[in-house]
Amino acid sequence: MTDLGPLTGRTIEELCRAGGATEGVLYLLDREHECYRRTAVLGSPSDSTFPGSLPLSHPVPHHLYASYKLALERHRPADMSQIAREPSVGSALTAMGVALVLPHVNRGRLIAFSLLGTPRSQDHEPASVNSLLAALAQTATNAFDTHMLYEDLHRSHLLMKRTDRLKSLETIAGGFAHEIRNPLTSIKTFIQLAPERKDDPDFIREFSRIVLDDVYRIERLIEEILDYARYMEPKLTEEDVNDIVSSCLYFIDVKADSRGIKIEKELASDLPRVMLDRQQIKQVFLNLFLNALDAMGGRGGSLRVRTRTLVKPGGKLWVQVETEDTGEGIQEGNLEHIFDPFFTTKHESGEHEGTGLGLTIVHQIIQEHRGEIQVQSAQGKGTTFFVNLPALSA
Ligand SMILES: Nc1ncnc2c1ncn2[C@@H]1O[C@H](COP(=O)(O)OP(=O)(O)OP(=O)(O)O)[C@@H](O)[C@H]1O
Numbered sequence: 001m002t003d004l005g006p007l008t009g010r011t012i013e014e015l016c017r018a019g020g021a022t023e024g025v026l027y028l029l030d031r032e033h034e035c036y037r038r039t040a041v042l043g044s045p046s047d048s049t050f051p052g053s054l055p056l057s058h059p060v061p062h063h064l065y066a067s068y069k070l071a072l073e074r075h076r077p078a079d080m081s082q083i084a085r086e087p088s089v090g091s092a093l094t095a096m097g098v099a100l101v102l103p104h105v106n107r108g109r110l111i112a113f114s115l116l117g118t119p120r121s122q123d124h125e126p127a128s129v130n131s132l133l134a135a136l137a138q139t140a141t142n143a144f145d146t147h148m149l150y151e152d153l154h155r156s157h158l159l160m161k162r163t164d165r166l167k168s169l170e171t172i173a174g175g176f177a178h179e180i181r182n183p184l185t186s187i188k189t190f191i192q193l194a195p196e197r198k199d200d201p202d203f204i205r206e207f208s209r210i211v212l213d214d215v216y217r218i219e220r221l222i223e224e225i226l227d228y229a230r231y232m233e234p235k236l237t238e239e240d241v242n243d244i245v246s247s248c249l250y251f252i253d254v255k256a257d258s259r260g261i262k263i264e265k266e267l268a269s270d271l272p273r274v275m276l277d278r279q280q281i282k283q284v285f286l287n288l289f290l291n292a293l294d295a296m297g298g299r300g301g302s303l304r305v306r307t308r309t310l311v312k313p314g315g316k317l318w319v320q321v322e323t324e325d326t327g328e329g330i331q332e333g334n335l336e337h338i339f340d341p342f343f344t345t346k347h348e349s350g351e352h353e354g355t356g357l358g359l360t361i362v363h364q365i366i367q368e369h370r371g372e373i374q375v376q377s378a379q380g381k382g383t384t385f386f387v388n389l390p391a392l393s394a
């Protein structure tokens with residue numbers, strides 16, 4: 001179980017069963033808010049006795065942690081008697097009606113604790129009950145720890161994606177400045193001419209339409225850039241891949257131009273639509289295109305982008321995007337590492353130092369879309385990436 005709700009619920013249930021208690025509460029460490037949060041309850045303990053969250057400094061967790069450390073030093077597991085011996089904790093627990101306290105400690109950290117009410121009867125040997133409880137508590141602790149590792153992993157993936165996205169914003173900003181120059185010129189011209197042509201209805205009608213379109217275009221661009229920069233939860237929408245590819249090519253156009261790199265696009269006209277997260281797929285193509293530009297350095301060359309429909313065995317439709325550059329290519333020994341986190345050959349030599357996260361993110365996003373990515377490369381000649389995405393059937 002990696003889902004926190006059922007996991008903590010089941011834990012407190014099993015602990016209460018083993019300890020013969022009818023009431024129990026489990027508090028789990030909330031690392032973000034630096035407190036312990038009540039995540040599972042058995043029976044009907046009151047909110048005033050067991051608040052929704054307890055500060056780290058509350059005597060119970062505070063002392064549980066201290067006594068655990070003490071116990072570790074003595075090479076003995078922490079037990080209830082030690083905790084109750086501390087007067088402030090003892091009175092806090094008595095006030096709560098708690099008979100048993102189980103610390104969940106992992107790698108020296110109190111990640112949770114379970115508080116159990118008074119047992120129904122004492123028909124079991126206390127020592128055997130305690131060792132059963134200790135074993136159950138340890139199993140639960142391991143599961144909580146796994147859950148926290150999952151959370152950490154998820155968080156670092158998000159962080160990586162975000163860092164990578166902000167990096168490509170620099171290029172986008174350059175493209176944006178270039179993109180809005182034309183519509184701005186037409187708006188300016190209209191405003192300059194309007195006073196003297198205000199009585200010419202054809203002029204006013206025609207130009208108003210153009211200017212309005214230009215304003216919409218600028219608005220759209222601003223929206224696209226903001227969407228791209230802002231991190232949002234993945235959002236799947238039905239999209240035209242050609243449109244996304246074109247928009248990314250727009251953004252890198254200025255950079256390519258300044259390096260004498262020709263961009264050629266061959267976009268299939270009858271491409272099926274794909275359910276995808278527009279901003280994430282943009283991130284994929286921007287990363288691939290920027291890598292292609294880097295591989296060509298200042299020597300010029302060409303970046304050819306093609307889209308096509310693939311029909312896989314069984315009749316399933318896929319959309320393929322091929323990115324072919326005439327850059328330096330990838331050394332054979334490096335091919336198997338290019339998707340590894342932090343693998344980069346750009347060590348301050350070129351315009352920028354690489355983080356080696358670009359292709360890791362690309363791979364991750366494609367996987368999340370149940371797609372595929374393949375690469376072919378010939379040293380000194382160039383590299384081709386194929387991105388396949390499952391399409392919506394017609
Ligand atoms: N089109 C390409 N041509 C040649 N080599 C490439 C190409 N794409 C990727 N590589 C190689 O793969 C490595 C990893 O790429 P990745 O995008 O993950 O990181 P990076 O480009 O080095 O750094 P960053 O993306 O942070 O700028 C690159 O350093 C480069 O050696």
Ligand SMILES: [Mg+2]
Nearest residue numbers: 287291358359
């Ligand atoms: Mg890169």
